[in-house]
Amino acid sequence: MRIISNGTDIKGKVSLPGSKSISNRILLLQALSGSKYHIENLSMSNDTHLMEKGLKALSGIENMVTVDCEDAGTVLRFLLAYCAIQEGKKSVLSGTQVLLQRPIDPLIKALQHLGADISRDSNGNIHIEGQKLKGGELQIHTDHSSQFVSALCMIAPYMQDGLTLRLEGEMVSMPYVEMTLKLMADAGVKSQWDGDVISIKAGRYHAECDFRVESDWSSASYYYAMACIADKLSIDLAGLLLDSVQGDAYVVELGVKYGITTEAIEGGIRIQKSHEPSANSLPLQLDFKNYPDLAVPFIVACAIKYPSTRIVGINHLVYKESNRIAVLKSQLQKCGIALLFEQNCIYFKKEHVVYTNALLPMETFKDHRIAMSLALCSMLGRGIEIDDAQCVRKSYPCYWAQLASLNFSVF
Numbered sequence: 550m551r552i553i554s555n556g557t558d559i560k561g562k563v564s565l566p567g568s569k570s571i572s573n574r575i576l577l578l579q580a581l582s583g584s585k586y587h588i589e590n591l592s593m594s595n596d597t598h599l600m601e602k603g604l605k606a607l608s609g610i611e612n613m614v615t616v617d618c619e620d621a622g623t624v625l626r627f628l629l630a631y632c633a634i635q636e637g638k639k640s641v642l643s644g645t646q647v648l649l650q651r652p653i654d655p656l657i658k659a660l661q662h663l664g665a666d667i668s669r670d671s672n673g674n675i676h677i678e679g680q681k682l683k684g685g686e687l688q689i690h691t692d693h694s695s696q697f698v699s700a701l702c703m704i705a706p707y708m709q710d711g712l713t714l715r716l717e718g719e720m721v722s723m724p725y726v727e728m729t730l731k732l733m734a735d736a737g738v739k740s741q742w743d744g745d746v747i748s749i750k751a752g753r754y755h756a757e758c759d760f761r762v763e764s765d766w767s768s769a770s771y772y773y774a775m776a777c778i779a780d781k782l783s784i785d786l787a788g789l790l791l792d793s794v795q796g797d798a799y800v801v802e803l804g805v806k807y808g809i810t811t812e813a814i815e816g817g818i819r820i821q822k823s824h825e826p827s828a829n830s831l832p833l834q835l836d837f838k839n840y841p842d843l844a845v846p847f848i849v850a851c852a853i854k855y856p857s858t859r860i861v862g863i864n865h866l867v868y869k870e871s872n873r874i875a876v877l878k879s880q881l882q883k884c885g886i887a888l889l890f891e892q893n894c895i896y897f898k899k900e901h902v903v904y905t906n907a908l909l910p911m912e913t914f915k916d917h918r919i920a921m922s923l924a925l926c927s928m929l930g931r932g933i934e935i936d937d938a939q940c941v942r943k944s945y946p947c948y949w950a951q952l953a954s955l956n957f958s959v960f
Contacts, residue, residue: 550949551908552924553932553958557778562785563951565769565817567592567762568795573600573623574729575760577631577703578736580604584756590788591762594945596621603628607640618644620870620915622651623696625675629656630700633665634707635679642675647915649673652693652868656700659689663708684708684751688715693868695722698747699729705749706738714747721865723839724796731794764788764817766797767842768945771921773800774846776822777807778854778928784955787817800843806832807855831855838862842918845873848895849922852877852886853929856897864893871914880919883909884926908934917945924952 572592577600579586591597603616603624618625625642632640643649650673657667657675663685666678684705689697698714705712720726730740730747737755741748769786776782791801791813801811808826812819835851835858837844844863851858866873874895878888887898911933913920920935927933953959 550935551932551958551960552927552935552952554927554930555956555958557780557928557956559775559779559782559784559956561955562787563772563954564787564947565764565789566590566594566945566947567597568765569594569596569623569767570725570728570765570795571732571762572597573627574699574703574732575762576600576604577627578732578754579757579760580608580631581703581707582736582754582756586757587759589759589761590764592765593947595619596623599624600627604631607632607635607638612637613639613641615641615643618642618648620645620648622648622694622870625651625653626656626694626696626700627703629653629667629675629677630660630704632677632679633660633663633667634682634704636681638679640677640679642677643672646673647870655690655693656697659687659697659701662687663712682708684710684712686713686715688717690718691716691720692718693721693865695720695725698726702726702729702740702747702749703733706752706754708751711748711750711752713749716745716747719838721838721862722796722841724799728794728796763790763793763795766793766795766800768948769820770797770800770843771846771925771948772820773804773809774850774922774925775928776804776809776820777847777850778925779822782809782822783819785814785817785819789818791818797840797843799840803835803843803847806830832858834859834861836860836862838865841865841869845877845918846922846925848877848888849881849925852881852888852897853884853926856886856899858897860895861893863895869916869918871916871919873916873919876912876914876916876919877922880911880923881926883911884929884931908932911935921945921948924957927957 567590569592599621606614663682668676738752809822881888885900887900911923949959
C-alpha cells in the first residue's frame with residue numbers, strides 16, 4: 550500500500566467506526582446476560598469480528614469448543630474469563646505465536662485462585678474447563694494491562710460471593726476500567742471503587758432493549774495527530790460524542806496543546822487548526838500511561854513536527870500487538886528521526902539518512918496502529934510504502950478510504 554500526501558492544508562469529512570473497546574465489552578455483557586438484544590454501530594474491526602464469532606461458538610451446544618483469537622489480545626483475555634465460568638463446557642483458546650507470548654499469565658493465575666480449571670499446552674494454547682467460581686477477595690497486578698481487571702470485573706457478578714479486587718502496582722489505562730464499570734452499571738450491575746479496591750456483588754446483567762455503540766475516539770486520534778502536523782486543517786468527524794464514556798476522548802484536551810480546536814456539530818464534531826501554537830504553550834512532556842491507544846499517532850506527530858516534546862508513561866507499549874517502541878524506532882529512522890528510549894521516556898533527535906528509492910518502505914509487523922500512524926509520515930513530503938496491506942486493511946478497513954477522501958493519494 551502506497552500513501553502520498555498532497556499538501557498540509559487538509560479539509561474534509563469522515564465517518565468514524567463504532568468503538569472497538571465498547572463493542573467488545575458490550576458483546577461480552579450481552580452473552581453473560583443470556584439475551585440477544587440489538588446492538589447498533591458495532592466496530593468493524595477484526596477484533597470485534599473475532600469476539601462476536603468466538604462468543605457465538607461458545608454459546609452453542611458443543612461441550613468442546615476451540616476458538617482461534619488470531620492476534621487479538623482483548624479477545625483472548627475477555628474470552629478466557631468468560632470460558633472460566635461456563636459450567637460443564639471445555640474450551641481451548643488459540644492464536645498466533647505473538648499473541649500467545651503476550652502477557653496473560655497474571656489473568657490465568659487470578660482465575661485459578663478463584664477456582665478456575667485452566668492449563669496451557671506446549672504450544673501455548675489455553676485449555677479451560679468451565680465451572681462455578683466461588684469469588685471472594687483477590688489481589689492482582691495492574692502494570693501490564695487493564696484488561697485483566699476489566700475481564701475479572703465483567704464476570705464477577707456470576708461468582709458465588711461476588712468479587713473484591715485489590716489492585717497492586719501502577720495502574721495503566723485506568724479509563725478503560727472506568728469504561729467497563731460504567732457499561733456494567735448500564736447493564737444492571739453496580740460496583741464500588743474505593744482507592745485500590747473494586748467491589749462487585751453477585752448478581753446478573755439485565756436484558757437491554759437495544760444498545761448503540763459510540764463512534765471510536767481512538768480512531769479520532771489519527772486525525773488529531775494529522776492536525777498537529779498540518780499547517781491548516783478542518784475535518785468533520787461524524788458520530789463522535791463530546792460527552793463520552795471513552796477515556797480516549799482525552800484527545801480533545803491533548804489537541805488544545807497543539808492549537809487544535811474541537812466543537813460539537815450536528816452528528817459529530819469538527820476539529821480545526823488554523824495557526825501554530827506559540828512556543829511557550831507547547832507541552833514539554835506528554836504522559837500516555839492511561840491512554841496507550843493515543844500514544845502511537847502522537848509519538849509520530851511529535852517526531853515529525855514537535856521533536857522537543859518528551860513522551861512518558863509508555864513502558865506498556867512493548868506488550869502490544871508488536872513492541873511498538875522498537876518498531877517506531879526502526880521505522881522513524883528511515884525518515885531521518887532518531888527515537889531514543891530511556892527510563893520510560895521517549896525523546897527525538899534528527900539524523901541524516903539518505904534513501905534513494907522514491908518511496909520510503911515502512912514495516913508494520915502486522916500492527917494496525919503502527920500502520921495507521923506511519924501513514925502520517927507521508928506528510929514529511931516523501932511518499933511511503935506500507936507492507937502487508939491485507940493485514941492492515943482487515944483491521945481498520947475504513948481508514949485508508951478516509952485518507953483518500955482527504956489530501957492523500959492511497960493506492
